[in-house]
Amino acid sequence: MRRLKYLFAGIILVFTLPAWRLLDWANVTLPFQVFLTVGIILWALIFLVLPLKLIFPRLKGWQLFLGLFAIGGLSWIAGPSSSMTTLDPELNHCGKLSYTGFFYPARGLFSNAHIDDLEARNQLCWVVKMISKVPSEIEASELADQLNLTKHKLMKPSRKYRATLPWIAFLLGKYLTSSDIKNSVLLIQNLAFWADLYTEEISARKYSWYDWPHSSLIKMEYGVIENNWENIHIQFSN
Numbered sequence: 102m103r104r105l106k107y108l109f110a111g112i113i114l115v116f117t118l119p120a121w122r123l124l125d126w127a128n129v130t131l132p133f134q135v136f137l138t139v140g141i142i143l144w145a146l147i148f149l150v151l152p153l154k155l156i157f158p159r160l161k162g163w164q165l166f167l168g169l170f171a172i173g174g175l176s177w178i179a180g181p182s183s184s185m186t187t188l189d190p191e192l193n194h195c196g197k198l199s200y201t202g203f204f205y206p207a208r209g210l211f212s213n214a215h216i217d218d219l220e221a222r223n224q225l226c227w228v229v230k231m232i233s234k235v236p237s238e239i240e241a242s243e244l245a246d247q248l249n250l251t252k253h254k255l256m257k258p259s260r261k262y263r264a265t266l267p268w269i270a271f272l273l274g275k276y277l278t279s280s281d282i283k284n285s286v287l288l289i290q291n292l293a294f295w296a297d298l299y300t301e302e303i304s305a306r307k308y309s310w311y312d313w314p315h316s317s318l319i320k321m322e323y324g325v326i327e328n329n330w331e332n333i334h335i336q337f338s339n
């Protein structure tokens with residue numbers, strides 16, 4: 102029976118990091134602080150507390166609850182995004198308790214597939230952060246300056262990932278809807294401009310054999326976005 106418990110705990114632990122990574126998609130599509138905190142608590146309960154209890158049955162319930170409470174509190178404090186300035190896209194922009202936010206500073210230690218994954222996800226967090234900073238109302242006279250500043254920022258990344266385009270579309274659309282100007286032609290022209298610049302496609306990468314299965318996973322995930330970005334609609338809270 103003990104061996105079965107250890108085996109079951111081991112199987113759960115194998116999926117701990119992949120499940121943590123998948124939570125990052127909620128971080129960039131539904132960045133609600135309560136939702137993300139509940140998500141990280143459920144992840145910790147299933148992938149940390151349960152296997153620990155199986156491996157160390159003498160652990161007390163209050164100890165496990167205290168650990169969950171600490172993880173939930175840290176997630177709430179960290180939030181979906183870091184406090185780094187959006188002027189530098191290379192900084193760590195995802196929340197520090199997210200998979201990307203935790204591993205991004207050490208990305209140089211990983212293989213190419215993991216580096217691309219972390220950099221692309223960090224770029225998404227960066228654009229999400231810019232979206233959250235768009236004023237709810239913008240005077241028509243200020244719109245050009247706001248868009249020029251945004252353009253200056255979006256030009257900065259050394260690698261411009263195509264998977265970022267749906268978020269850029271939402272960013273530009275939010276600027277227009279926050280102003281008195283309703284100009285769909287301007288939005289389309291801007292999107293065409295950025296589509297010509299954000300061309301790094303992870304789905305077209307060729308990775309080494311030792312990057313499998315992570316390489317296959319990210320090529321599939323980002324490929325869906327890269328090939329259908331014009332039809333993807335993303336909603337964020339104000």
